[in-house]
Amino acid sequence: MSETIQAPRIAMLGGTFDPVHLGHLRSAVELHEALGLDRVHMIPAAQPPLRGAPQISPQERLALLRLGIGDTPGLVADPRELERQGPSYSADTLAELRQAYGPQARLVMALGHDAFLRLADWHAPERLFALAHLVVVDRPDHEDALPAALAELVDGREVDDVATLMAAPSGRLLRLRLPSRMAISATEVRRRLAEGRSVHYLLPEAVEARILERGLYRRTR
Numbered sequence: 001m002s003e004t005i006q007a008p009r010i011a012m013l014g015g016t017f018d019p020v021h022l023g024h025l026r027s028a029v030e031l032h033e034a035l036g037l038d039r040v041h042m043i044p045a046a047q048p049p050l051r052g053a054p055q056i057s058p059q060e061r062l063a064l065l066r067l068g069i070g071d072t073p074g075l076v077a078d079p080r081e082l083e084r085q086g087p088s089y090s091a092d093t094l095a096e097l098r099q100a101y102g103p104q105a106r107l108v109m110a111l112g113h114d115a116f117l118r119l120a121d122w123h124a125p126e127r128l129f130a131l132a133h134l135v136v137v138d139r140p141d142h143e144d145a146l147p148a149a150l151a152e153l154v155d156g157r158e159v160d161d162v163a164t165l166m167a168a169p170s171g172r173l174l175r176l177r178l179p180s181r182m183a184i185s186a187t188e189v190r191r192r193l194a195e196g197r198s199v200h201y202l203l204p205e206a207v208e209a210r211i212l213e214r215g216l217y218r219r220t221r
C-alpha cells in the first residue's frame with residue numbers, strides 16, 4: 001500500500017509579547033485551525049529590531065508566554081530567539097525552522113496587519129519569502145493602504161485561499177480575517193497595569209496572576 005507523506009505545516013508567530021494577551025493566543029488557535037497546521041511556534045523576540053527595549057526581560061516574557069499557552073494543543077512557546085545575540089531578525093529564525101523541518105515543509109510566518117505594514121523596513125525582506133509564506137491577520141483599527149515599497153515587495157505573491165498557499169513550501173502571501181478579531185494590544189494592557197486598572201479578560205488568568213503577584217508593569221514612582 002502506498003502512503004502519502006504530507007509535508008508538515010508549521011507557522012511562526014513572533015512577537016515582543018510584552019506581555020502576551022488573548023489577542024495573540026486566540027489568533028494562534030484560529031490560525032492553527034484555519035491553515036490546518038501541525039504546530040504554531042510562538043517566539044518571543046529577545047531584541048525586537050524595530051522598537052525600543054521591552055519593559056520586562058526576555059526570560060520573563062517567555063515565562064508569561066508559557067503560562068498563557070499552558071497545554072493548548074498545537075501551540076508551543078519557542079525560546080530560540082533568546083539563544084541568539086543581537087537583534088532578533090525573523091529571517092534568521094525562519095532559516096532555523098526551515099533547517100529543522102526540511103525543504104518540503106509548508107512554513108508560514110504569521111503577523112498582524114500593523115506589523116505587516118512595516119515589512120519593507122525589516123532585515124532582508126526578500127529572504128523572508130524565500131524561506132516562508134506570509135499570512136497577514138487582520139486587526140481591528142489597522143486597515144491602512146500598503147506603502148509603495150511594500151506593494152512592490154509583495155507584488156504577484158498574493159493568493160486567495162489556503163489550498164493555493166499550501167501548494168508550495170514558501171513565497172506566497174495570504175490575508176486572513178480570523179473569526180475573532182480582538183481589539184486587544186499589549187500597549188493598552190501595559191497602560192492599564194501602570195494605572196492600576198483591571199486587565200481581567202484581556203489576558204489568560206495565569207498570566208494576569210503572575211503579573212499582579214510580581215508587580216510587573218506597575219508605574220515606579
Ligand SMILES: Nc1ncnc2c1ncn2[C@@H]1O[C@H](COP(=O)(O)OP(=O)(O)OP(=O)(O)O)[C@@H](O)[C@H]1O
Pocket residue numbers: 014015016017018022023024027110111112113114115116137138139181182183184185186187188
Ligand atoms: N489582537 C491581536 N489580533 C491579531 N494579531 C495581533 C493582536 N495583537 C498583536 N498581534 C500580532 O501579534 C504579533 C506580535 O504582536 P506584539 O507582541 O507586538 O503585540 P502588540 O499587542 O501589537 O504589542 P504593542 O501594543 O506593544 O505593539 C504581531 O504580528 C501583531 O500584529
Ligand SMILES: O=C(O)c1ccc[n+]([C@@H]2O[C@H](COP(=O)([O-])O)[C@@H](O)[C@H]2O)c1
Pocket residue numbers: 013014015016017043044045047048049050051088089090091115121122123124
Ligand atoms: O526581522 C526583522 O527585521 C523584524 C523587524 C520587525 C519585527 N520583526 C518581528 O516581528 C514580530 C513582531 O514584532 P513587534 O515589534 O510588532 O512585536 C517579532 O517577532 C519581531 O521580531 C522582525
